[in-house]
Amino acid sequence: DAGVIQSPRHEVTEMGQEVTLRCKPISGHNSLFWYRQTMMRGLELLIYFNNNVPIDDSGMPEDRFSAKMPNASFSTLKIQPSEPRDSAVYFCASSYSTSSDTQYFGPGTRLTVL
Amino acid sequence: QQQVKQSPQSLIVQKGGISIINCAYENTAFDYFPWYQQFPGKGPALLIAIRPDVSEKKEGRFTISFNKSAKQFSLHIMDSQPGDSATYFCAVKETSGSRLTFGEGTQLTVNP
Secondary structure, eight states: OOOOEEEOSEEEEOTTOOEEEEEEOOTTOOEEEEEEEETTTEEEEEEEEETTEEEEOTTOOSTTEEEEEEETTEEEEEESSOOGGGOEEEEEEEEOTTTOOOOEEOOOEEEEEO | OOOEEEEOSEEEEETTSOEEEEEEESOSOEEEEEEEEEOTTSOOEEEEEEOTTOSEEEETTEEEEEETTTTEEEEEESSOOGGGOEEEEEEEEETTSSOEEEOOOEEEEEEO
16 A cells, blocks of 8 residues: 655745645545644644545634545645745645544645745 | 643653653543654654553553543653654544544654
């Protein structure tokens, strides 16, 4: 199994630009999570989907952030416009929620907003 | 509000020693208590987890001790090895859903 796949692995952009992060969950998993990791705030949940439906988006910082899951094998996290304070490592994780609470994390996308 | 408090922030242990990391939580509506291990440049990976109906779980050198009345749980790493050097996160999962709330993390260094 390839595990959770995220792209790009690194992204450097300028303030005001749109950024799109991508995630492919483990095949057969029906829950998908987006996390952000920073030194100041640690590892925090932004949003999670169950069967492609957003269940809890209370961690999404503001309207500049949006997430979609058009099908069971793909999700995006978009930031528009990006700001320097969005610089962080963004992780995607997936789980087979009906029988397991284990979340499998991807390698992350390191985002730098200049 | 911070639902999970983890300590210490960093820990240095000699090879062969015991590493102990503690977490305390503030809400009783949790039903799953995992520990994740993260190496630099990698995503967190599940190390071991416990549910509130047992007080201890052991997997190899790793043990979780759970104290429901005190709302605390801890990770014990026996015979610590340099390869165990990583950041460890405790987490709690709400009974009503799949949300994990993580502790602040503990950076463990095991000296050879």
